[in-house]
Amino acid sequence: MTSSLLTEVAAAVADGIAVADPALTGTDPLVRPSERADFQSGAALALARRAGRPPAELADRVAAAVRTELLDEVRVSGPGFLELTVAAPVVWRRVAARRARADLGVPRGETGQRVIIDYSAPNIAKELHVGHLRSTIIGDCLARVLTRLGAHVVRQNHLGDWGTQFGMLIQYLDEVPEAVWRHGDLAGESSVSALDRLYRAARERFDADAGFAERSRSRVVALQSGDPATIAVWRDIVAESEAAFRALYDRLDVLLTRADSAGESFYNDRLAGVVEELTRSGVAVESDGAVVVLSAAETGPDGAPVPLILRKSDGGYGYDTTDLATLRYRVRELRAGRVLYVVDARQALHFRLVVEAARRAGWLPGDVEVVHVSFGTVLGPDGRPFRTRAGDTVTLGSLLDAAVERARAVVAAKNPSLGPAAADRVAELTGIGAVKYAELSTSRTKDYTFDVDRMVSFAGNTGGYLQYAHARIAAILRRAEGEPDPVVEPAADLHPAERALGLALDAFGDTLADVARTLEPHRLCTYLYDTARAFTDFYEACPVLTAPEPRRGNRLALCRLTAATLREGLALLGIAAPERM
RNA sequence: GCGCCUGUAGCUCAGUUGGAUAGAGCAGGAGCCUUCUAAGCUCUUGGUCGGGGGUUCGAGUCCCUCCAGGCGCACCA
Numbered sequence A: 001m002t003s004s005l006l007t008e009v010a011a012a013v014a015d016g017i018a019v020a021d022p023a024l025t026g027t028d029p030l031v032r033p034s035e036r037a038d039f040q041s042g043a044a045l046a047l048a049r050r051a052g053r054p055p056a057e058l059a060d061r062v063a064a065a066v067r068t069e070l071l072d073e074v075r076v077s078g079p080g081f082l083e084l085t086v087a088a089p090v091v092w093r094r095v096a097a098r099r100a101r102a103d104l105g106v107p108r109g110e111t112g113q114r115v116i117i118d119y120s121a122p123n124i125a126k127e128l129h130v131g132h133l134r135s136t137i138i139g140d141c142l143a144r145v146l147t148r149l150g151a152h153v154v155r156q157n158h159l160g161d162w163g164t165q166f167g168m169l170i171q172y173l174d175e176v177p178e179a180v181w182r183h184g185d186l187a188g189e190s191s192v193s194a195l196d197r198l199y200r201a202a203r204e205r206f207d208a209d210a211g212f213a214e215r216s217r218s219r220v221v222a223l224q225s226g227d228p229a230t231i232a233v234w235r236d237i238v239a240e241s242e243a244a245f246r247a248l249y250d251r252l253d254v255l256l257t258r259a260d261s262a263g264e265s266f267y268n269d270r271l272a273g274v275v276e277e278l279t280r281s282g283v284a285v286e287s288d289g290a291v292v293v294l295s296a297a298e299t300g301p302d303g304a305p306v307p308l309i310l311r312k313s314d315g316g317y318g319y320d321t322t323d324l325a326t327l328r329y330r331v332r333e334l335r336a337g338r339v340l341y342v343v344d345a346r347q348a349l350h351f352r353l354v355v356e357a358a359r360r361a362g363w364l365p366g367d368v369e370v371v372h373v374s375f376g377t378v379l380g381p382d383g384r385p386f387r388t389r390a391g392d393t394v395t396l397g398s399l400l401d402a403a404v405e406r407a408r409a410v411v412a413a414k415n416p417s418l419g420p421a422a423a424d425r426v427a428e429l430t431g432i433g434a435v436k437y438a439e440l441s442t443s444r445t446k447d448y449t450f451d452v453d454r455m456v457s458f459a460g461n462t463g464g465y466l467q468y469a470h471a472r473i474a475a476i477l478r479r480a481e482g483e484p485d486p487v488v489e490p491a492a493d494l495h496p497a498e499r500a501l502g503l504a505l506d507a508f509g510d511t512l513a514d515v516a517r518t519l520e521p522h523r524l525c526t527y528l529y530d531t532a533r534a535f536t537d538f539y540e541a542c543p544v545l546t547a548p549e550p551r552r553g554n555r556l557a558l559c560r561l562t563a564a565t566l567r568e569g570l571a572l573l574g575i576a577a578p579e580r581m
Numbered sequence B: 001g002c003g004c005c006u007g008u009a010g011c012u013c014a015g016u017u018g019g020a021u022a023g024a025g026c027a028g029g030a031g032c033c034u035u036c037u038a039a040g041c042u043c044u045u046g047g048u049c050g051g052g053g054g055u056u057c058g059a060g061u062c063c064c065u066c067c068a069g070g071c072g073c074a075c076c077a
Helices: A005-020 A043-051 A055-065 A088-099 A130-148 A165-175 A191-208 A210-224 A228-252 A264-280 A319-332 A345-361 A396-414 A420-440 A463-479 A496-506 A508-518 A522-541 A551-573
Strands: A031-033 A039-041 A071-077 A081-086 A114-118 A152-156 A285-287 A290-299 A305-311 A338-344 A369-375
Touching: A005 A031, A005 A039, A005 A043, A005 A055, A005 A071, A005 A081, A005 A496, A043 A055, A043 A081, A055 A071, A055 A081, A081 A088, A088 A496, A088 A551, A114 A130, A130 A152, A130 A228, A130 A338, A130 A369, A130 A396, A130 A420, A130 A508, A130 A551, A165 A191, A165 A210, A165 A228, A191 A210, A191 A228, A210 A228, A228 A396, A228 A420, A264 A290, A264 A305, A264 A319, A264 A345, A290 A345, A305 A319, A305 A345, A319 A338, A319 A345, A338 A345, A345 A369, A396 A420, A420 A463, A420 A522, A420 A551, A463 A522, A463 A551, A496 A522, A496 A551, A508 A522, A508 A551, A522 A551
Parallel strands: A114 A152, A114 A338, A338 A369
Antiparallel strands: A031 A039, A039 A081, A071 A081, A285 A290, A290 A305
């Protein structure tokens, strides 16, 4: 089994349409989930004109022509809708079949795709903050979903590990030897936290002390020309920062590893070649002393083409060049079929320019798709960009601490029977899960409001609600532990709550395919929330363990499939599913 | 000036690519724990889908036009 019930029902309706009017063969049967039945089709309304018949009459003919074991009722309703009801044994058989498969019957529709996902991309020597959180969480979810569907995913962490700011920082560390920043020398504080602080101090000195500014500039030259002592300190800074990022990634349970890091410095020795190649092909031109690619599509305030600056008038390279080199590398060497940039929406113009230049250079074959998976700004409860009261950006670590802290209070209040160690663990998993779910559950492109209280309320569409639903199922399954696998009896009754839950579970694969297509993780969240609600209705209406056979076995199988689906769905979001909470 | 994004209940958000009476959660009101975890459930109050035109059997969804907000547009990344 690979296709969903909806797909199969749609095929049956399409056949019915073709029988009712052969001229309509191949048209979309427009089958959708329905509140009035299991599915509905509006095809008769859409096709009435083409068929030259009133909608209701066409609907009657299609209804009469639909022949399938899947449905036990095809009713015409209203102006010409078809209301489709799935036969009860079909629902039970689908539950049994999905339950029997380790992959839950999800088709691997992305097999053969080679996808590069660029996400997280923190800056070396700077704290991770909420902006990085969005990129990291969304990118990680997409990596998990696409991998699950069979794609070969190449994760790329484009670290900000190169640039003039390191000259200043390294010079400062050289002149202030008492500054400590290596993890071994610090008490509690992380290396990036220390480096971030030292960087700000260096910046102040740079602005105030002309001599220091001059020495910093020389240090940049030393760095770029590969001066061994300077490079050694730089490497150390990068290593310390990466270790600190590693700790946060581990806490967030993010897939990124050291091997996925390919920062700006990685492309450093390709930049000259990029400029040379584009200049030779005539795509790049000289302008005001700089080498640029002038956009054919985008104009600036003065009406002139917006430039992509490949080489600044001082001879240096900026991130335009780096990103172009990066894209070329991903297509030529990583052999990308699809390149996803999980980056802030404000970079939209920049990516359009980079892609345009790459296309003009002939670096992007027509079948390679480049997508800017953009996301909105994170706002505080006051509706303004999320910052501390002092106006600083909020560090990721402090934010996670706050979420876990509140989750701890909720756990203590809701389930006092958990021991201290278990309560701590649940607080960590639900607190982190709450933050991640909040990032993933609203549509990506909009700005979103960061509100810790709402996240850890665990009511409504939150991570905690899903984890709780899973924990309740786990409690039932624990009591049935050791029993032989339940046998599903397709001829047994089908309670409306069982039907709704069975149908919801059947749509898991379609949902994942939808996420892969739209690159919108919130669709998976909405699906899991709907499924968890369907389970809760079932839980209220249908006792499992005390039910007589064959009902008990059927319900147990439904519980197992629901648990597996929620567990896997949460795993694809990168969220844990504790057995107790 | 041009471009991109956003505008749905008091608040935070969905809305399956044009389908039937626009849905959740929170907040407000009324209930449900000798019964598999009440982090739950049931009922209830609340909408000119920013405004106005248009397209058609049918528009929150598509087109046009205003209004409001956010972001971006040459040497920072």
